[in-house]
Amino acid sequence: MSALSRDDVAHLAGLARIDLSDVELDRMVGELGVILESVAKVQEVAAEDIEPMSHPLPLTNVTRPDVVRPSLGAEAALSGAPQQEQQRFSVPRILDED
């Protein structure tokens, strides 16, 4: 795996809507780089005969029947919202794109 570049981190920060200063960017390149390297070690033991996996449990088809269960109720649902209005979650102006 090629090393993480400063541009990669800036791009990811943009996607995550996180505003990083130059100093923070430099620091994150180093810190994230270490994490990636550590995780990459797993690939060293991944042999041809080991299937890539996305889930630790050997399960498939875990489903539930299509039966309605009680919802939270609007009051409880909104109880953690910093702002609410008209029984809805109030959020800051959305970027001008629709």
Added chain:
Amino acid sequence: MTTAATAEEIVDYDEALERYDPVMGLEVHVELNTATKMFCGCATGFGADPNTQVCPVCLGLPGALPVVNEKAVESAIRIGLALNCEIAEWCRFARKNYFYPDMPKNFQTSQYDEPIAFEGHLDVELSDGTTYRVAIERAHMEEDTGKSLHVGGATGRIHGADHSLVDYNRAGIPLIEIVTKPLTGAGERAPQVAKAYVGALRELLRALGVSDVKMEQGSLRCDANLSLRPKAAGDENQDDVPLGTRTETKNVNSLRSVERAIRYEITRHAAVLDKGEKIRQETRHWHEDTGVTTSGREKSDADDYRYFPEPDLVPVAPTRETVEHLRGTLPEAPGLRRKRLQSDWGYSDLEMRDVMNAGAVDLIEETVAAGATPAGARKWWTGELARRANVEVKSVEDFGVTPAHIAELDGLVRDGRLNDSMARQVLEGVIAGEGTPLEVADARGLELVQDDGALEAAVDKVIDANPDVAQKVRDGKVQAAGALIGQVMKEMKGQADAGKAREIILAKLT
């Protein structure tokens, strides 16, 4: 981002088609009609109070664990099978990451490179009687988003709003996204193919019983991609010409709009390309009122969704037995059903096409089941009602007239109680909400005069008043009787059976 206020240049449609070959891609999102959401047990009813159908899972609260709705998977497989797709033996969900408050989790649970169904097709019939095979790329499972209300802006749109209010009742409702391959070779029929495809898909989904398929309520939504490429010297060389840059027109929410939006984009692209300019790869917004699209968001870095397999859900691996069992539950294909009904009803190809264009197949089936003759049912649904629907830009079922009404009306005509023009008046009354045909006929005093004496008297009077015409009939010119019948009907103030009047006239004169 700005919304283009000025109309963009377009060229004449036929001219555009002389120089360019249109290529379409259609993405249809269909909301399933399951009782609960895709990954939680919240109800899915339309129109509930805001945020009353939400729970920790669909609100994306920490620690909540999603579990797949069994019925939604079955519906997805049935849709795939009905579209002649392969069904994946093993597939996963994936997280599509983006930041937008309509998705409280900051990702949408979708499928990425492992759709549940892939490589299918749907044959659609066009109004000229030809068939176009729409190649299906994939059908995958995902979840719907919440609904935002933009506050403070002048028009309720995002532009100018100072904050937004979000209702998550819709977030997590099962969606199936059906994506076509690039559709080529349609030529000038492209807009019609698009409309016919979405119409056929809607018909199929309705027959499967998996969705309400109400475009006006958003349970069926279409995004229409279009690009143009230069026309090749011969049709056989057209596929060697690389595809042009495409635009994606979002949320085109009626069959007619699908057709109009594709047609508009063809004429707009052609104008841009004619000037030697490039098409911007962007989303476009369709405006129903003005019939144009305007520029939306340009494709950008923000479209980097960083998909990865959803760790909270285990793979879906339908057994072949399950798939075959579900195949056994598929309804008769709409195309075959239409052929069967056409033969049962004895309609000509042209008559059947009128019925389809009026969207009246189901209505006629119900009307016949309610006792009408196939000819009578067709006459009303594709005649008077289709004409009105066309004028008022509605569908035939929007007038409050039911198959039972039409069957009753047809019965009144067959029994000789109403003639054609009276039946029309009765229908007016039914549309105006005055009641059933029988009630309207009673209330308006519409009934053919069954008193032969009155009719004979009218015939005598008309013959006396028109001796020249009467003589022509006596001399064997039977068609001249038509003028006399008209006079008799006038004399009877329309409340007579024209056939009977004709009988009496001919009996007296020949």
